[in-house]
Structures are given as C-alpha cells and as structure tokens.
Amino acid sequence: MLFDTHVHLNADQFEDDLEQVLKRANEAGVEQMVVVGFDEKTIKKAIELVETYDFLYAAVGWHPVDAIDMTEEHLSWLEELASHPKVVALGEMGLDYHWDKSPKDVQKDVFRKQIHLAKKVNLPIIIHNRDADQDIVEILEAEGADEVGGIMHCFGGSVEIADRCLKMNFYISLGGPVTFKNARRPKEVAKHVPADKLLIETDCPYLAPHPNRGKRNEPAYVKLVAEEIAALRETTYEQLAQQTTENAKKLFKIT
Numbered sequence: 001m002l003f004d005t006h007v008h009l010n011a012d013q014f015e016d017d018l019e020q021v022l023k024r025a026n027e028a029g030v031e032q033m034v035v036v037g038f039d040e041k042t043i044k045k046a047i048e049l050v051e052t053y054d055f056l057y058a059a060v061g062w063h064p065v066d067a068i069d070m071t072e073e074h075l076s077w078l079e080e081l082a083s084h085p086k087v088v089a090l091g092e093m094g095l096d097y098h099w100d101k102s103p104k105d106v107q108k109d110v111f112r113k114q115i116h117l118a119k120k121v122n123l124p125i126i127i128h129n130r131d132a133d134q135d136i137v138e139i140l141e142a143e144g145a146d147e148v149g150g151i152m153h154c155f156g157g158s159v160e161i162a163d164r165c166l167k168m169n170f171y172i173s174l175g176g177p178v179t180f181k182n183a184r185r186p187k188e189v190a191k192h193v194p195a196d197k198l199l200i201e202t203d204c205p206y207l208a209p210h211p212n213r214g215k216r217n218e219p220a221y222v223k224l225v226a227e228e229i230a231a232l233r234e235t236t237y238e239q240l241a242q243q244t245t246e247n248a249k250k251l252f253k254i255t
C-alpha cells in the first residue's frame with residue numbers, strides 16, 4: 001500500500017535486474033509507481049514499461065537540463081502521448097540552474113510551452129526544481145498552472161515556497177533527502193504540509209535514502225521515506241502510507 005510517485009525504472013541502471021527490483025518493491029508494499037520519462041529515449045522506454053506492467057503508470061515531459069534539445073516535433077509527440085491511457089501526468093519539467101547545458105531563457109521557454117500543453121490536454125504536471133525556487137513559483141503563477149495542478153517533485157524548498165505551491169493546487173512530494181540527518185528544510189516541510197497534500201517518491205536510481213545514501217536507489221526504499229515522514233509527523237506508518245497512496249490515486253485519477 002505504498003505509491004512511489006516518481007521512478008526512473010526506464011534508466012539504464014535498471015536494465016539488468018528490473019524483475020528483481022520490481023519483486024523487492026512488491027515485497028516492501030509498493031503497489032503502484034509512476035515511471036517518469038524526460039527525453040526521447042526515456043519517454044519511449046517509459047511507455048514500453050507501462051504497456052508491459054499493469055501497476056506502472058507514466059509521466060512524459062522534457063527535462064530542463066536538456067531543454068535546448070526540445071523541438072516542436074517533440075512537443076507534438078508529447079501531445080499525442082498525453083492521450084495514452086496510462087499517461088497520467090506531463091513532466092518532469094521545470095528549471096535546473098545547477099547545470100548550464102541549457103540557458104535559463106531556453107529553460108523557461110520550454111517550461112512555459114509544457115505548462116500550456118498540460119492545460120490543453122488537462123493533465124497535472126510534475127515539476128523539477130533545482131536552485132530556481134523564485135523563478136519556478138513565478139512562472140507557475142503567471143501561467144495559471146493552478147488550473148491543472150500537479151507535483152513539486154523531490155521538494156527541497158522552504159515552508160514559505162511550499163505554501164505558495166500548495167495555494168496553486170500542487171502536492172508536495174518528498175524523497176530520500178528527508179531521511180538525511182542534516183536535511184533541515186525537508187524535515188520542516190514534512191511536518192508542515194497538510195496530510196491530503198503530501199506524496200512520497202524515490203526518484204530512483206538517484207537520491208537513495210539513509211542508510212543507503214550513495215547507492216543505487218530503487219522503489220522498495222520508498223518505505224524508508226514513508227517511515228521517516230511518519231515519525232516526523234508523529235503518525236503511524238500505516239496511516240501515512242494509506243494517506244499518501246490515496247492522494248496519489250486522486251491526483252493521477254487512478255481507480
């Protein structure tokens with residue numbers, strides 16, 4: 001009864017042992033996952049996976065780091081994929097100022113185009129944000145992203161930024177970093193977000209939670225994220241698992 005809202009099982013890191021990884025996820029109670037594609041290769045693979053496994057769903061979008069590679073054809077392709085029965089969101093999209101492969105203005109343009117598309121096809125969006133809190137929130141507000149809402153994935157911002165996102169109909173999703181000893185902000189946010197707006201994720205193969213930090217992450221470890229958040233919120237693991245699963249199903253319209 002766990003829902004991992006952000007996995008990259010479409011990454012090369014899972015090519016050799018996907019069946020084992022899925023088995024461990026199942027044993028840990030992870031019943032559903034959203035496989036996120038963010039460029040040509042990973043989107044194709046995400047679609048392939050969700051057409052193979054019942055319990056996997058897909059999100060498709062263009063990552064800000066590679067924004068400079070996105071063409072009009074890619075955008076039309078995303079629009080086509082939006083009507084696929086197992087595509088439940090657009091993304092990940094957003095801004096990433098840590099890497100400079102794509103200039104900021106290109107990132108912003110590609111981000112805006114995808115928000116417009118999401119409003120056109122009426123799907124929620126999954127937001128990737130690295131070192132770009134203010135610009136992210138400003139663009140979401142200016143583009144009326146509250147119309148579709150979505151997820152602030154692996155949220156690392158402050159309580160104030162979380163509140164502005166909540167106001168715009170966004171869920172806050174926490175991943176591995178909330179388990180790190182020195183992660184003050186994610187822990188504060190974990191305590192602050194209303195129960196019906198909270199989601200959990202791994203972002204695997206990246207950002208493995210404590211005590212697996214630095215290793216390849218996998219969906220089974222979302223249990224560690226759920227346990228940490230339950231402890232921070234002084235609630236039970238069962239309750240936290242049930243609530244976050246309900247939230248994910250509601251957002252993705254999965255029955």
Ligand SMILES: [Zn+2]
Binds near residue numbers: 128129153154
């Ligand atoms: Zn991301």
Ligand SMILES: [Zn+2]
Binds near residue numbers: 036203
């Ligand atoms: Zn991701």
